[in-house]
Amino acid sequence: MKLTLKPLLSSAACALMFVSAVLGQDAPKPAVHGIDPSHMDTSVKPGDDFYHYANGTWLKSYEIPPDRAAVGVFSILDDVANKRTAALIEEIAKSNPKPGTGPRKIADLFNTFMDEPGIEAKGMAPLRPHLAAIAAIKDKKELARALGEGLRNDVDALNNTNFHTANLFGLWVAPGFEDSDHYTAYLLQGGLQLPDSDYYLSDTPHMRELRAKYPPHIAAMLKLAGFTDTDARAARIFELEKTIAGKHISFADSQDVHKANNTWKQSDFAAKAPGLDWAEYFKAAGLSKQPSFIVWQPTAFAGESALVASVPLESWKDLLAYHMIEAYAGMLPKAVVDERFNFFGKELSGTSQLRPRWQRGVFLVNGLVGDEVGKVYAQRYFSPEAKAQVQEMVSNTIAAFRKRIEALSWMDPSTKAEAQEKLNTLYVGIGYPETWHDYSNFDVKAGDAFGNLWRGNLAYYHRDIARLGKAVDKHEWSMTPQTVNAVNLPLQNALNFPAAILQPGFFDPEAPAAANYGAIGSIIGHEISHTFDSAGAAFDSKGRARNWWKPADFEHFEADTKRLVEQYNTYKPFPDLAINGQQTLAENIADVAGLAAAYDGYHASPASKNAPEQNGFTPDQQFFIANAQAHVTKTRDAALRSQVAGDSHSPGEWRSATVRNIDPWYPAFDVKLGEKMYLAPADRVQIW
Ligand SMILES: [Zn+2]
Numbered sequence: 001m002k003l004t005l006k007p008l009l010s011s012a013a014c015a016l017m018f019v020s021a022v023l024g025q026d027a028p029k030p031a032v033h034g035i036d037p038s039h040m041d042t043s044v045k046p047g048d049d050f051y052h053y054a055n056g057t058w059l060k061s062y063e064i065p066p067d068r069a070a071v072g073v074f075s076i077l078d079d080v081a082n083k084r085t086a087a088l089i090e091e092i093a094k095s096n097p098k099p100g101t102g103p104r105k106i107a108d109l110f111n112t113f114m115d116e117p118g119i120e121a122k123g124m125a126p127l128r129p130h131l132a133a134i135a136a137i138k139d140k141k142e143l144a145r146a147l148g149e150g151l152r153n154d155v156d157a158l159n160n161t162n163f164h165t166a167n168l169f170g171l172w173v174a175p176g177f178e179d180s181d182h183y184t185a186y187l188l189q190g191g192l193q194l195p196d197s198d199y200y201l202s203d204t205p206h207m208r209e210l211r212a213k214y215p216p217h218i219a220a221m222l223k224l225a226g227f228t229d230t231d232a233r234a235a236r237i238f239e240l241e242k243t244i245a246g247k248h249i250s251f252a253d254s255q256d257v258h259k260a261n262n263t264w265k266q267s268d269f270a271a272k273a274p275g276l277d278w279a280e281y282f283k284a285a286g287l288s289k290q291p292s293f294i295v296w297q298p299t300a301f302a303g304e305s306a307l308v309a310s311v312p313l314e315s316w317k318d319l320l321a322y323h324m325i326e327a328y329a330g331m332l333p334k335a336v337v338d339e340r341f342n343f344f345g346k347e348l349s350g351t352s353q354l355r356p357r358w359q360r361g362v363f364l365v366n367g368l369v370g371d372e373v374g375k376v377y378a379q380r381y382f383s384p385e386a387k388a389q390v391q392e393m394v395s396n397t398i399a400a401f402r403k404r405i406e407a408l409s410w411m412d413p414s415t416k417a418e419a420q421e422k423l424n425t426l427y428v429g430i431g432y433p434e435t436w437h438d439y440s441n442f443d444v445k446a447g448d449a450f451g452n453l454w455r456g457n458l459a460y461y462h463r464d465i466a467r468l469g470k471a472v473d474k475h476e477w478s479m480t481p482q483t484v485n486a487v488n489l490p491l492q493n494a495l496n497f498p499a500a501i502l503q504p505g506f507f508d509p510e511a512p513a514a515a516n517y518g519a520i521g522s523i524i525g526h527e528i529s530h531t532f533d534s535a536g537a538a539f540d541s542k543g544r545a546r547n548w549w550k551p552a553d554f555e556h557f558e559a560d561t562k563r564l565v566e567q568y569n570t571y572k573p574f575p576d577l578a579i580n581g582q583q584t585l586a587e588n589i590a591d592v593a594g595l596a597a598a599y600d601g602y603h604a605s606p607a608s609k610n611a612p613e614q615n616g617f618t619p620d621q622q623f624f625i626a627n628a629q630a631h632v633t634k635t636r637d638a639a640l641r642s643q644v645a646g647d648s649h650s651p652g653e654w655r656s657a658t659v660r661n662i663d664p665w666y667p668a669f670d671v672k673l674g675e676k677m678y679l680a681p682a683d684r685v686q687i688w
Contacts, residue, residue, distance in 0.1 A: 033508050034515035035625045037615045039632070047675030051656045054628035064634050072633035072652060073505040077484045081500040085362050085482050088376050102372040105444040106365055112449045113361045119449050120333050124225055126450035127328060131225065134320045140308065143316055144277035147308070148284025150320070152457055153464040155188045157296060159478040159489050163254050165190035166323045168304060173464040175472045175491040177261045177294060180543035183467045185293045189300035191244040193326060200245035210347060214238060217343040218322055224336050225325050236315045237322050243311070247303025257538055260296045261545055273302040275309035286465055330360065331450040368456035370480035371437040378432035378481040382499035386509045390430045390502055393517060393601065397525050398423055400600035404688045405532070412550040419532050421541040426531060427494040431502060433477040486523060488530050490539040495527045506630055513607035514619035517598045518626030525594030525601070529688065533589055564588055564685045571654045573640055579650050587649045591658045593688045595627060599664060620668040624659055631656040661685045
């Protein structure tokens with residue numbers, strides 16, 4: 001699960017920026033190493049409002065760019081990573097790499113995408129053979145074949161958590177629930193173009209309004225692709241998607257792993273989900289030899305399969321054609337790109353501007369040959385010294401967790417033993433992977449943007465299905481080094497911290513250790529905490545789905561965490577809107593535990609001995625200020641409201657209020673009874 005802070009990706013980047021304009025630009029060297037006193041507002045009492053004490057001046061002076069919903073350390077580092085990646089791609093492209101090599105693939109992929117006139121000149125021609133193949137489907141058996149040929153490994157239930165595919169179903173190749181040593185095939189529900197079944201079924205005015213605008217968009221896309229009778233087709237497609245939506249299980253249920261562990265033999269499908277010709281489907285998908293699958297949402301499979309039999313062939317053919325146009329719209333002429341953005345970008349996401357082409361080119365390269373760029377990125381922007389430094393922080397933070405777990409009076413010895421074993425086997429990837437993905441089966445052709453995306457998706461699919469049944473590489477990464485994020489991989493008992501997040505703002509090799517532990521150290525601690533919490537309790541030290549907690553442990557844990565729910569329920573980002581302490585509980589626990597473990601880890605490190613003051617701040621003060629500065633975010637009211645309503649993380653300001661639960665914060669800032677953030681020792685929540 002992507003369990004850390006949500007990246008505040010810009011909704012649309014600034015206009016008219018070309019790759020050449022960013023070439024040579026680099027992340028500005030930080031003016032100061034460690035905490036930045038110029039961001040602080042020392043007229044605020046730390047015990048009254050620690051977030052504004054640490055960030056007040058920055059918050060007053062920093063403007064949110066007009067095309068963004070929010071800014072913070074995440075979005076700033078994301079800009080840096082994108083510009084660096086674009087510059088690397090351009091550098092590689094200019095070096096005229098040898099045909100067939102990885103660098104040549106990067107160059108051809110990017111340059112072909114950037115050649116807008118070339119794409120314009122081809123018009124809809126690259127799409128036509130695919131549409132003709134759909135038009136030629138004669139019966140439901142051929143339909144099953146086409147649906148099978150369309151299966152891709154485009155979903156991910158537990159790592160990068162993506163439950164959406166517009167194909168009828170989606171494949172995820174990952175370690176098995178019961179046998180985490182071998183790759184298994186997971187199948188997830190699909191078939192919808194809109195993000196979720198709620199968009200078709202919910203009765204809120206907002207959803208009704210969006211739904212009304214959707215069929216005209218479908219019709220416009222069909223028209224651009226040369227179809228006639230587009231309004232009637234659009235109505236049929238919308239109706240079919242809506243019917244599929246009715247068969248889906250909800251997003252909340254999909255996220256519940258306890259409902260997902262359903263193994264079906266290939267021979268079970270015909271009886272458990274009649275309608276689709278499964279033998280034909282699996283054969284076309286290249287999976288006829290796969291003995292069994294984990295079916296994530298069984299009722300949706302039964303429901304969708306039945307629709308293949310009951311809904312007329314012509315409706316399915318229209319749906320397939322429309323989904324094909326959407327999937328490849330980005331590689332087609334501007335009119336198609338714009339129509340897609342007008343609906344999915346503007347109407348659905350509220351963004352005002354399409355990302356500049358060079359950024360979309362970077363996303364394409366990252367998506368199809370990400371590790372090829374990642375290799376160079378890691379070498380250029382993440383030194384062995386920095387890696388060793390983070391490695392030491394991880395070791396010290398894990399050691400702090402060990403002590404804390406051992407000291408728990410309420411946890412059963414057998415639960416403790418498995419928690420310690422989870423720490424023994426935990427793999428923490430730092431900066432970049434030990435082995436890189438191999439793209440040798442991906443044929444990139446200069447001048448064929450559409451074909452490159454088609455072959456890239458297919459090559460990725462073939463690489464993945466070739467792994468089924470084979471031994472799991474527990475050290476495999478699920479993010480590229482140039483990604484600003486961190487991830488917890490429960491079936492591998494592993495964490496990934498890509499190079500792009502290990503940058504000033506979160507981590508600076510030249511900063512005092514206290515500041516690094518307060519910022520990235522607390523994030524490392526946060527992720528480690530997730531391996532033990534209510535989500536981590538579902539997977540054991542080998543990554544198998546097995547509940548290793550004793551029921552009494554759960555009871556105690558829940559009683560303790562109830563006080564944290566109540567604490568967060570009192571926080572009000574708006575007078576009429578409070579944080580939901582239950583909805584954000586898992587993340588708040590991880591914040592408390594992560595900060596506490598990072599503090600212990602810091603004090604166990606040699607760097608903490610005789611550590612220097614910075615600008616008059618003691619090391620402990622630096623530790624806590626750095627934590628609050630890493631959480632700084634400025635968010636537009638509408639976006640903040642939707643975050644409070646739907647995000648599992650508390651907004652940054654309230655995440656930084658975690659310090660109230662940490663004893664050493666009080667003496668560090670001389671926080672006393674009567675100050676607004678003061679909590680009596682008995683009211684401070686300590687989970688681990
Ligand atoms: Zn988290």
